[in-house]
Amino acid sequence: MSDSDPHALESRLIGTGVERLALLGKHAEALMAGYARDEVPLEGLSTTALNRLLAARILWRPDEQSGVKLAPKVRELIAEMLADETRRHVNADVAETLELTRTLVQSYREARDAGEYWRQEQLLLRLRQEVDDLNGRFADAIDSLWRRLNSDFGFVSRLGDKIRENERAQKQIVRLLDGLELIDFHELIELVGSDGVLRKLLVSGLQHQLTQHYTSLREVQRRMVELMARFRQQQSRSRLVAGMAGFLREHSGFVPGNYARRGEVPALVNRAAPLIAAGAASLDHHPDTRVLTELLHQLPRPTHRPEPVTAAGAAAPQQDTLVAARQQALKEDVERFYLSVVDRGGEGLSALEFLQEGELAWDEEIWLFQVIAEFQGLPRGEQRAFCLHQQESQASPFNHLRLIHDVSLELRAGA
16 A cells, blocks of 8 residues: 555554554643643653653653753643643634635535545535534633633632733734624635535535624623622622721721611701602592582683585596407407408407507407417317417527417417
8 A cells, every 4th residue: 555545644644543542641640730730740651651652742841951851732731621721822813714724725626526525525525624613613702701701700719810811802802803703705606606515615604604603792792791780789789888898897886776767867968859648539438529510610621623524526446347349349359359350351460569550458468368368268279260379589599488479369260
């Protein structure tokens, strides 16, 4: 099997990945100790194991004087698996992903045109992975925001820390929105063309995912504003209580007065709106009957103006009746055309010539349509007595539609 064989390359890739994952599992304790500390302890690692970890880019040494540390990607992987928000960095680099997507789409179309089906499937698989990775990065960033809202942002004790955490989260939301705006679906539609698989992957599917991301970001912002307002309310109440406690410590003999018995209430306390007593007429109270009767008599009486009555005019004919009369007149004129053909002894007669000679006020198109419809409505026996010729032409060299210009009618020989 040659090195250019795709299956050999895939087998080699899988073998290398299995070897790297096995190294992670075999030295998991030392790697987690390096994640918790600044450097990886070398006591439990042999020289061979250390060289293999360095060659696999799991560990790296910044310089000869410093110790061995975890590679940045490995540290991010561990932080992702542990949901450690303090060390987790989400990078939604949309521009690089879009540039790679354009390259893969061009390669996919070239493989499709060349009939290289295996290469086409591999490129389509890579496109799906890139789209999934892009959606995953946005989802991880939004999930990171939710975790910070429910941990650091939601349970800080100082207003300054709350404001700084709010600004940090707001800046990350702005970066995510800027990344989402880089995705231009008009460009993607032109890029995929008429390929149904690419259109479903890069247009409809991606648009559905981005809609969910926008909705989640709006919900995060709403939750952030709600928490900030709630914290300010709690902060104001705690300041009021703390201030009152300090005042009582300084004035230990203070006794609050009974404000209900005071004639002059301080403006700070007198904040209640005045009550308006509700009133209703008591019909079962006889002394009030006379008063209610006088009030009813004093109500102004409504004045009714006589409505003018107009004489009934002549009924206008309905629109359906006018249409039916016009249709009947058209039908009678067409029947006279057929009778003229019979009177001529079978000589052919043009429908448009009859229309012009008779000075009939019908549109040419409606007239020809009615002549043809009248012929098609005749019984089979009467249709055989006539011969209908249509003068028609093709609409254009690229359109096979036939246009009828005139109709001539004549009697068949022996009819």
